[in-house]
Amino acid sequence: MNNFKYKLANFFQGRYGVDELYKFLLIVFIIIWILNMIFRNPFLYLLWILVCVVMIYRLISKDVYKRQKENIKYLEIRDKLKGKIKLQKRKWKDRKTYIYRKCPNCKVEIRLPKKKGKHICTCPNCKRDFNVRCR
Ligand SMILES: [Zn+2]
Structure with missing residues (x-):
């Protein structure tokens, strides 16, 4: 054994x-x-x-x-x-209070407050501005 x-x-x-x-x-x-x-x-x-x-x-x-x-x-x-x-x-x-958008420059997904209309958003990652439309 x-x-x-x-x-x-x-x-x-x-x-x-x-x-x-x-x-x-x-x-x-x-x-x-x-x-x-x-x-x-x-x-x-x-x-x-x-x-x-x-x-x-x-x-x-x-x-x-x-x-x-x-x-x-x-x-x-x-x-x-x-x-x-x-x-x-x-x-x-978060679907009722936030929207998620990808930054067109660095492709990072960003959480934004859900407010109707067109907005300018600054990416926290690359610090560039881009337009966001929320319906
Ligand atoms: Zn970015």
């Missing part, structure tokens, strides 16, 4: 292991598994196996640098999406 433990510990020495991308893939894996139980689709089954293979490959991979780069890329995409969702929620919450 001790020999087995030693071999197992030795096997996982220097392996990449679990990260945020792995956790995300695990969720995808479970969702596909449930969908496949409902729909019994060969495409879903193949996708399920593919996700499983990728998960195991990443888990036992010894190329830590490449796996970390993949994880960083995933985190960047996830954070970008989270930011967009957060902004949409905020826009919906």
Whole structure:
């Protein structure tokens, strides 16, 4: 038994292991598994196996640098999406009192008080003026 433990510990020495991308893939894996139980689709089954293979490959991979780069890329995409969702929620919450406009110069989204008519607005980011029309 001790020999087995030693071999197992030795096997996982220097392996990449679990990260945020792995956790995300695990969720995808479970969702596909449930969908496949409902729909019994060969495409879903193949996708399920593919996700499983990728998960195991990443888990036992010894190329830590490449796996970390993949994880960083995933985190960047996830954070970008989270930011967009957060902004949409905020826009919906503020829809009666504020309007959101993109600055034509620097493309930053600016929140402005909702006042009817034409206004001149100064971008807080690039300090340039632009026209805003509110209906
Ligand atoms: Zn600007």
